[in-house]
Amino acid sequence: MAVTPVRKCDCTAPRGGLVEETVSESTNGDTAMAERHDAIAEDKRRLRTKIRRARRRLNPEARRVRDGEIQCRMLAHLAETMEGAGSSGAAGSLQLATVLAFAPMEGEPGGTALPQVLSSAGYQVLLPRIDERTLEPTLLWVPFRGPGDLACNRLGIPEPQGQPVPDWRATDVAAAIVPALAIDGEGIRLGQGGGFYDRVFASSAGARPYVIGLVGSDELVDEVPSTCWDMRVDAAVTPAGVQRFGK
Numbered sequence: 068m069a070v071t072p073v074r075k076c077d078c079t080a081p082r083g084g085l086v087e088e089t090v091s092e093s094t095n096g097d098t099a100m101a102e103r104h105d106a107i108a109e110d111k112r113r114l115r116t117k118i119r120r121a122r123r124r125l126n127p128e129a130r131r132v133r134d135g136e137i138q139c140r141m142l143a144h145l146a147e148t149m150e151g152a153g154s155s156g157a158a159g160s161l162q163l164a165t166v167l168a169f170a171p172m173e174g175e176p177g178g179t180a181l182p183q184v185l186s187s188a189g190y191q192v193l194l195p196r197i198d199e200r201t202l203e204p205t206l207l208w209v210p211f212r213g214p215g216d217l218a219c220n221r222l223g224i225p226e227p228q229g230q231p232v233p234d235w236r237a238t239d240v241a242a243a244i245v246p247a248l249a250i251d252g253e254g255i256r257l258g259q260g261g262g263f264y265d266r267v268f269a270s271s272a273g274a275r276p277y278v279i280g281l282v283g284s285d286e287l288v289d290e291v292p293s294t295c296w297d298m299r300v301d302a303a304v305t306p307a308g309v310q311r312f313g314k
Contacts, residue, residue: 110292114257118248118286122174134178136306137281141177141244142188144302144309148242148277165191167208167243167276170217170225175246176305177281179225182211185244193240196226197263206263207231237268237275245300247280251291254299254312256280265298277301 125133145166168185171177185192192211197204197220209227217225232239245264249257258264268275280300284307291297303310 104294107292107294111257111260114288114292115248115260118257121285122283125174130174130178133176133283133306134180137177137304138181138184140306140309141279141281141304142184144279144304145190145242145244148279148302164189165193165240167240167245168192168194168211169244169246170194170211170227171246172224175281176283176286177244177246180214181244181281182217183214186211186213193232193235194227195263196220196231197222197224203266204261204263206267208235240276243268243276243278245278245280247282247286247300247303249286249288249291250280250282250300250303250310251288252312254301254303255291255293256298256300257291257293265296268298269296279304281305 149164166185168182169177171179171181173179182192182194193208194211194217195206196209198207209229209231211227212229216228218228220226245256247256247258256264268278278298278300280303282303282305284305287303287305287310299312301312303312
């Protein structure tokens with residue numbers, strides 16, 4: 068049976084019935100909401116599969132060119148963003164020389180040299196490490212100390228092995244560079260499905276860094292299937308340029 072994609076979740080939609088509704092109406096409402104979320108999850112799965120396959124088809128030279136262009140445009144945009152935050156006085160206590168970033172897996176836009184590129188440009192780079200000691204795994208942020216300090220976790224994601232920054236808060240940095248499989252015209256990001264970045268920035272109570280997503284040019288899409296807790300980025304960097312999104 069064909070499933071009609073439901074693209075956006077209405078955050079104000081009731082998750083159960085109102086007090087005066089009958090049990091039957093409440094049950095129907097819960098069922099409809101569950102079906103909507105199932106449809107969105109299936110749409111996400113299909114889009115992830117499509118993009119992952121396309122990335123695997125890229126030959127090494129095409130990846131090298133893509134990643135080099137993304138790195139150049141990212142550094143230029145990051146410098147502009149940092150300069151703007153500092154000159155406006157809006158940064159306050161933000162550490163303008165510190166950025167959150169990630170260590171790309173093989174084939175991810177930005178390339179495996181991304182942390183070193185940022186470090187060589189003069190930034191203190193914090194990389195994520197999955198902390199599975201809690202009921203709901205989250206991210207710890209660890210200073211990047213060089214490529215030799217990275218080791219792949221059980222998911223194949225390169226992670227730093229040093230000591231994490233204690234009591235890290237989203238307001239401690241001015242900018243974050245995040246991975247994405249796709250980004251749409253509203254800045255909604257499709258990740259790998261773990262929900263780590265959604266939780267990190269959802270817990271920041273509205274105060275968060277300027278978030279930059281890295282994607283290939285054909286990974287800017289018209290619409291990403293999403294729910295109301297899926298994160299948005301402030302800008303997408305592709306080999307072709309930078310696209311900013313409104314608040």
